[in-house]
Amino acid sequence: MSDDSGSDRRAMLRLTACALGGGIAAAVGVPVVRMLADPASKITVTGPSAPIDLGPLDRLKIGADPVSVPVVAKEIRDGWNAVQQVVLGSAYLTRTSAGDCTALSSVCPHLACTIGWDPGKRHYVCPCHESLFDPSGERVTGPSERGLDPLPVTIKDGRIYLTWTRYRMGGSKREPV
């Protein structure tokens, strides 16, 4: 009988110990895990969503070679930092008509090297694996499965505004990331 109550007591104590231990571990663990998971639900690095001013349309001449221009974001947020004037990359601009132009991303759709323009042969060429693209960005030869990625531009008050967009690398389909 006393044995019975003794083992009952021990069982109770064991249960209490586990409950207490578990409770303490949870009280510490829950805030810690919640904090560690916080960045997963946040935009920690912002891109510029507003169109970026690339200067006057008149810098481009109809029929001339495409011009590579740097794309500079006014501000990027990265965690605690706010960084001004961040160079995002570059774009090739071509004047298509009196009031319009097109922009092509200079990131090769194959494996993301930076493409160049060959003025002699009048095509874009990627130095990494020699994908070739015609002046409108269509793929000519090489490992890239699609043409160069166009970037949306609008013209306002004679100035070029570009919306910076990145596309998934590789593949024939063009998906924004």
Add this chain to the structure above:
Amino acid sequence: MGLLQELRTALQVRLTASATPGQVPGGPSLAYVLGAVVTFFLVLSAVTGLALSFFYAPSVTDAWASVAYLEDQVTWGWLVRGLHLHGASALVIACGLHLAQTAWLGAYRRPRELTWFAGLGLMLLVLGFTITGFVLRWDQAGYWASKVEVGIAAATPVVGDLVQKLAQGGNDYGNLTLTRFHALHVGLLPALTLGLVGAHVWLARRHGVTPRRRQGAGASPWWPAQTVRNLVAVALAFAALLAVVVSTGGAGLEAPADPTAAYDARPLWYFRWLFLLRKLMGPWETVAALIIPGLVLGFLVAMPLLDRTPAQGQGSPRRRRLVLATFFALCAGITALTAASLARDAGDAEHGKQVAKAEAQATRARRLARTYGVPPAGGLAVYQTVPMWRGRALWETQCKDCHQGKDRKGPLIEAGYGSRAWIARFFADPGGDEFYGRNKVAKSEGAMKPVELTGEPLAEMVELVYAESGAADADRGRAQKALPAFEEQCSDCHSREEGVSSSGPALARRGSLDHLVQFIGNPTAPIHLGEAAEMPRFDKDLSMVDREALAQYLLWLRTATAADVAGLEPL
């Protein structure tokens, strides 16, 4: 050989188990819980510390910013950081109690000397953690407290200079200080602690708990009866910690460290007694800072050697009166000094003011960091994220004296400057006090006369001048209607053609950003005021970027009201 033999025997005695592992002699008791509480707080520090390191960046430019981000923008970041900082305080308290109890029970004596030494080593490591940890946040409090501590170390005779350079990683506080303290805090000290805790716990288990004086017969297993007592104590201690963290709002964070600011530094509370001692000792502060802590530590280490009464059985504190009396006198002294130091600050109005000022600045810096982000230049640059900071700061230093207030020398510049209403007022009285009234040009022969227009024709003329600024709301149709009147009344002195100067200032693009930048650069240019200008040229002193920042501010004033200006974030 004899000495070696002796050492071996001595070690053997200390390392041989004198208790049955897993058994509590005399049965479970709440008297044995402190070791578990200390262990818990150590683990808590490790877990929360590891979690914090997911967010922390140890560099002068990022340290404060990353902590501010964690504190103010990461969910429960303040809570985890609060548990880490106040947990360290709890750890210090638990260590102190554990030490005092061990002393009281005489548990430092043979065969437990090594356990005692390991415990003292752990206590030092804990203090090392707090010293290396406090600077990592790189705010005013941590930065200055740490500078003082390293300064004290630098006062050590002979090696002081070297110690200082090693501690701060070079000749001054900077990036290498942070990387160093960070490496110590998260790498070296934890490794040493792990080793010592291992030794301490292993030894403690080998020798079992020190039996209390009135000891019941027999022993009972540690698990689960003693474990439950330990856990109850841990749970209570943790609940108390949580209450402190929540009620204080966490660890807090002051404004970013500013090496140029005067700051009334205070150490962490457990170093308060030394802080006060130093103050009281005046010219003998080196004694207070180095020799007294050294003596205290030396005494603690020597306790098992001074008190050689046998451990088992006759553990009456009376037999060790002198050692214990010294020990508890030291404890009482330290406690009294700590309390006195805190009381002094509480009664010091001047210090209170400093604290309030520091708090206000911290609130502001953190709000700016939250709203605008911290520039890559570092925590201090957060003050420059205030909208139009650059332009406004230049305004304060370069322009204000002449363009604002009673004693100004030139035209008044304030909210509404360059607006339609402002232009209309100017037309009515160009030589008035608001405009060129205080300048020679108003009294000269070529001074502009009031524009003699009223009603709609006046409004059209205002619009014509206003439209030159390129303002988006300018009504160009209406402006055009003023052209004949302009030709008739104004064009003799004012050109509207870009790049063409006349006897009076040219009006082409007047009030636009470019125009303001050029005007500020050189008001004496023929196209602007020419020789009549009394304002100096700024193109030598101010860069293009500076002048543009100023011009942006002036443009902002055009549509601002006096309330807008008053509501601007202070610089």
